[in-house]
Amino acid sequence: MIRMEQIAFHYPKREALFENLSLHIEKGQWVSIVGPNGAGKSTLAKLINGLLSPAAGQIQVDGLPVTREHVDEVRKKVGYLFQNPDNQFIATTVRDDIAFGLENRAIPREEMLDRIQEVAVELQIADWLDRHPASLSGGQKQRVAIAGLLVLQPDIMIWDEATSMLDERSKQAMMEQLKELHQNRNMTILSVTHDAEEILASERAIVIKNGQVAADMTPLELFEQEELAYECKLMPPFALALSMAMKKKGCRIAPVQDERELVNAIWPS
Amino acid sequence: MAIVTCRQLGYRYRDEDSSRAFALHGVNLELEQGLFYAVLGSTGSGKSTLLQHFNGIYQPSEGEIQVLDVTFQAGQKKKGLKELRSRVGLVFQFPEQQLFEETVEKDLMFGPIQFGKSKEAAREAASKALAEVGLSRELLERSPFELSGGQIRKVAIATVLASEPELIVLDEPTATLDPVSRHELIELLQELRRKEGRTVVMVTHRLDEVFCAADRFVLMKEGTITFTGTRQELLESPERLAEAGIVEPQMMTLALEASRRTGLPVAEMPCELDDWAEWLMNHSGLASGQSGQPAHASDPDDDNRTALGQPAAHEPIAEEEQAGELRPAGTGEEG
Amino acid sequence: MQTRMIMGRYVEGDSWIHRLDPRAKLGAMVLFLVAVILASRGLELSILTAFAVVVLLSSRIPFTRYIRAAKPLWPLMAFMFIFYTLFEHGGDIWLQWGSFRITSEGVLLGLFAAWRMFLLISFTSILTFTTTPIALNLGLESALKPLSIVGVSAQSWTMMITISLRFIPTIFQEAEKLLKAQASRGADYQDLKLMDKAKMVLTLMVPVTVGAFRRAEELVMAMEARGYVLDAPRTSLRTLTWRAADTLFLLLFVIMLSVMIVL
Numbered sequence: 001m002i003r004m005e006q007i008a009f010h011y012p013k014r015e016a017l018f019e020n021l022s023l024h025i026e027k028g029q030w031v032s033i034v035g036p037n038g039a040g041k042s043t044l045a046k047l048i049n050g051l052l053s054p055a056a057g058q059i060q061v062d063g064l065p066v067t068r069e070h071v072d073e074v075r076k077k078v079g080y081l082f083q084n085p086d087n088q089f090i091a092t093t094v095r096d097d098i099a100f101g102l103e104n105r106a107i108p109r110e111e112m113l114d115r116i117q118e119v120a121v122e123l124q125i126a127d128w129l130d131r132h133p134a135s136l137s138g139g140q141k142q143r144v145a146i147a148g149l150l151v152l153q154p155d156i157m158i159w160d161e162a163t164s165m166l167d168e169r170s171k172q173a174m175m176e177q178l179k180e181l182h183q184n185r186n187m188t189i190l191s192v193t194h195d196a197e198e199i200l201a202s203e204r205a206i207v208i209k210n211g212q213v214a215a216d217m218t219p220l221e222l223f224e225q226e227e228l229a230y231e232c233k234l235m236p237p238f239a240l241a242l243s244m245a246m247k248k249k250g251c252r253i254a255p256v257q258d259e260r261e262l263v264n265a266i267w268p269s
Numbered sequence: 270m271a272i273v274t275c276r277q278l279g280y281r282y283r284d285e286d287s288s289r290a291f292a293l294h295g296v297n298l299e300l301e302q303g304l305f306y307a308v309l310g311s312t313g314s315g316k317s318t319l320l321q322h323f324n325g326i327y328q329p330s331e332g333e334i335q336v337l338d339v340t341f342q343a344g345q346k347k348k349g350l351k352e353l354r355s356r357v358g359l360v361f362q363f364p365e366q367q368l369f370e371e372t373v374e375k376d377l378m379f380g381p382i383q384f385g386k387s388k389e390a391a392r393e394a395a396s397k398a399l400a401e402v403g404l405s406r407e408l409l410e411r412s413p414f415e416l417s418g419g420q421i422r423k424v425a426i427a428t429v430l431a432s433e434p435e436l437i438v439l440d441e442p443t444a445t446l447d448p449v450s451r452h453e454l455i456e457l458l459q460e461l462r463r464k465e466g467r468t469v470v471m472v473t474h475r476l477d478e479v480f481c482a483a484d485r486f487v488l489m490k491e492g493t494i495t496f497t498g499t500r501q502e503l504l505e506s507p508e509r510l511a512e513a514g515i516v517e518p519q520m521m522t523l524a525l526e527a528s529r530r531t532g533l534p535v536a537e538m539p540c541e542l543d544d545w546a547e548w549l550m551n552h553s554g555l556a557s558g559q560s561g562q563p564a565h566a567s568d569p570d571d572d573n574r575t576a577l578g579q580p581a582a583h584e585p586i587a588e589e590e591q592a593g594e595l596r597p598a599g600t601g602e603e604g
Numbered sequence: 605m606q607t608r609m610i611m612g613r614y615v616e617g618d619s620w621i622h623r624l625d626p627r628a629k630l631g632a633m634v635l636f637l638v639a640v641i642l643a644s645r646g647l648e649l650s651i652l653t654a655f656a657v658v659v660l661l662s663s664r665i666p667f668t669r670y671i672r673a674a675k676p677l678w679p680l681m682a683f684m685f686i687f688y689t690l691f692e693h694g695g696d697i698w699l700q701w702g703s704f705r706i707t708s709e710g711v712l713l714g715l716f717a718a719w720r721m722f723l724l725i726s727f728t729s730i731l732t733f734t735t736t737p738i739a740l741n742l743g744l745e746s747a748l749k750p751l752s753i754v755g756v757s758a759q760s761w762t763m764m765i766t767i768s769l770r771f772i773p774t775i776f777q778e779a780e781k782l783l784k785a786q787a788s789r790g791a792d793y794q795d796l797k798l799m800d801k802a803k804m805v806l807t808l809m810v811p812v813t814v815g816a817f818r819r820a821e822e823l824v825m826a827m828e829a830r831g832y833v834l835d836a837p838r839t840s841l842r843t844l845t846w847r848a849a850d851t852l853f854l855l856l857f858v859i860m861l862s863v864m865i866v867l
Contacts, residue, residue, distance in 0.1 A: 037417055037418060037419075037447070038417070046825070049829055051825050051828060051829060072831065072833070075828075075829060075830075075831055076831065078829075079829075080825075080826075080829040082822060082825070082826055083445075084819075084822060086774060086819075087819050087822040087823050087826060088822070088823070088826035089770070090766070090767065090770065090823070090826070090827060091766065091770065092737065092738055092766065092769050092770050093738070095841070096738070096841060096842070099841035100827075100830055100832070101830035101831055102839070102841070103838045103839050103840055103841060104830060104831035104832045104833070104836070104838050105831055105838075106837050106838050106839045107839060108839060109839060109840070109841065109843060112839070112841055113841075116841075133770070134773050134774070137312040137313070138312065139312070148830065149830070152830070152831070161445075164445045165444065165445050167311060167312060167474040167475075168474055168475055168515070168516040169311060169474075169514055169516060172516065194447040194448055196448065230449065233447035233448060233449040233450065234447075234448060234449070235448040235449060235452060237519060238477070238518070238519035238520050238523070238542075239519050239523070241542055242523075242542060242545055242546060242549070245542055245543060245545075245546035246546045246549060246550060248546075249546055249547065249550065251546075251550055258519070259519040259522045259523045259526070260522075262523065263523065263526045263527070263530070266549055266553045267530045267553060321784065324788055326784050326787060326788065348792075348794060348795060349795060350792065351790055351792070351795070354787070354788055354789075354790055354792075355790060358788070359785075359788040361781055361784065361785045361788070362781075364785070366778070366782075366811055366815055367781070367782055367785040367786075367811055368811065369807050369808070369810040369811045379789055379790075379791075380789040380790055382790075383789060383790025383791045384790045414814070428789065429788070429789065432789070432790070
């Protein structure tokens with residue numbers, strides 16, 4: 001679905017960020033992109049939908065090269081969710097904001113109304129359609145932003161630290177949303193994140209470090225490599241950390257992801 | 270000694286639409302000197318509004334609030350609050366967006382100079398504050414905009430520390446930080462409270478990050494306080510968390526479940542990860558049965574451990590009990 | 605504060621004027637402006653005022669709101685009155701003091717000038733009072749469309765207005781938070797002297813501008829990612845429909861203007 005071959009990239013007047021980076025992502029895969037601060041996780045994500053262009057190398061999305069001629073086509077396939085819910089809310093009402101992408105694609109008005117209604121019901125935001133963004137919470141705004149992307153029916157979703165400004169409850173709701181997109185829509189998901197639970201829910205963790213793909217493994221393997229995880233500024237959830245600590249002390253226990261599993265492992269009923 | 274006392278405190282935004290009349294209502298709260306308070310609540314619970322009463326940015330529309338030796342009463346507008354503000358440092362959300370000088374040092378000196386210190390004294394305060402947040406002196410000459418996310422956040426907190434406040438109030442200081450930086454920041458706040466005896470009040474919506482660090486927990490919902498108490502008391506009333514929209518920390522869920530299985534009180538359970546690992550191995554039969562290594566042999570130094578039922582900073586029990594008596598009247602009853 | 609910034613000067617209501625097409629209202633305002641400029645005599649001004657009062661009343665917005673709308677311009681009106689009174693001469697001399705004269709014509713002209721300005725400001729408020737910012741923006745876009753022939757992009761103008769409408773409240777909130785943070789660090793705006801206040805507003809400009817630029821950068825990316833290309837053909841969710849009432853409304857102003865000219 002996504003192929004990056006020997007990518008080189010640097011920001012103007014800065015050192016090279018990537019020199020020879022290659023990466024393949026299969027259709028329907030849920031991938032977490034992690035790495036130390038400034039490793040270029042976000043930059044990588046922006047290269048995929050042509051918001052930035054590489055100095056060398058090739059990027060293909062669903063067989064289409066991400067070049068000037070095809071960037072419009074590519075962007076139709078890729079939905080990009082940013083970190084700050086405020087900076088991606090363009091219009092003055094929820095309805096107008098969801099319509100923004102449709103308007104850009106010159107979708108006829110009748111179809112627009114149908115599609116907005118459909119996505120609003122699906123994401124349970126139908127009651128807010130006439131509200132101003134300033135009257136919504138961060139989590140609500142981010143849900144509106146997802147609606148604005150889903151209404152364009154993309155095949156790939158990129159979440160660029162999309163949950164980091166949200167409270168715990170909203171974050172959990174967003175994670176449910178990701179699971180839903182992954183399972184029911186078979187969407188390819190790329191998420192730049194520091195959230196341990198979200199990483200563990202994904203299928204594959206790619207570590208970007210020193211301009212390279214430094215590691216490519218399952219999320220659990222990543223957390224088991226404690227030094228690498230720490231370098232990527234990640235901390236395992238308490239239950240996982242605990243099961244790993246117990247294992248280190250000689251206890252025969254498999255790593256578990258949540259506290260219920262841990263309880264069941266310790267006191268089998 | 271109480272450092273902040275709220276009595277029936279209420280606040281109404283001036284020309285706001287009448288739909289949500291009160292941002293705060295009937296708040297009774299007493300904060301003891303030298304403790305670490307975590308204020309938790311979901312969006313719109315009034316936690317930020319409450320904080321901004323602590324140094325007179327907001328002044329009550331109802332009731333009164335006493336901070337150190339200043340009392341704000343509903344209906345009176347107080348001015349000239351420099352003295353109070355030098356003693357109560359308030360760090361707003363995303364403090365890094367509030368830096369404005371060309372160098373870190375100048376930004377750090379801004380507060381002390383405003384509070385009447387000489388340039389020399391302010392410079393000294395600046396480097397001391399930077400050291401307090403664990404950053405190197407080399408950063409003093411740099412522009413704030415060149416620093417990394419975690420560094421810039423620490424500098425922003427140092428701008429308030431530079432005035433050496435007795436009470437430090439922070440509004441979601443950990444928001445958008447990565448987990449490692451978040452952990453470091455909480456440790457820093459604990460240090461300030463432990464070594465320098467300052468009172469720390471921190472707003473967050475993540476209980477897990479402060480569960481072991483804070484001494485007292487305040488839960489807020491729709492402009493009222495629904496719970497104030499120690500970790501032990503919080504463990505006894507998990508339903509308060511759900512009600513305030515706060516996610517229960519994994520450690521708390523585990524402790525409650527472990528107590529159910531073993532019949533032991535949660536107060537005796539540990540706080541630290543390694544202690545937990547041992548505690549579980551000792552109390553589940555899992556370790557001895559399956560690995561053959563006696564788990565308790567590894568750490569004989571039991572006295573230094575913190576348990577869930579204890580305050581975070583190894584205080585004498587007497588002080589703890591005294592503080593307990595001064596808890597606000599409204600504890601756990603409003604909603 | 606917040607509601608005011610979100611909705612501009614819009615006053616909720618359901619009068620026939622609220623329901624008019626914004627283009628009709630824009631056109632009518634232009635016609636009214638011409639009429640005010642042409643009206644030079646008391647009779648014409650009186651007719652125009654009577655007409656304005658009838659239209660304003662039919663919007664079912666309290667009349668005092670329209671009067672208050674001109675309030676910020678009172679000093680200017682007073683200045684115009686004094687200027688004409690002092691420097692226009694003609695008719696009877698009411699007061700003389702050396703070369704300094706006040707004449708009946710001067711006073712009359714001064715009164716007329718202030719009257720016209722008051723009429724214009726109060727009346728044109730009906731546009732912003734009865735039209736939501738979104739509708740107004742749409743009206744502007746289609747009104748500006750003919751300008752694309754001479755190379756002016758109506759779309760980029762209206763996009764600019766939309767984004768301002770969206771972000772001005774946010775930027776104000778940020779500035780407010782900064783003021784509070786400054787106050788917490790010992791520089792309370794309310795306690796400062798005038799010079800220091802000015803200095804402080806200047807220091808505020810740094811973080812506010814940096815913030816706005818950072819925001820703009822991300823906003824542009826978010827817009828591009830959702831397929832926005834400047835001046836590419838796009839459809840619009842909101843459409844304007846021209847009804848008979850709109851034609852009637854405009855016609856009313858045409859008749860009024862014709863009457864003024866004939867008189």
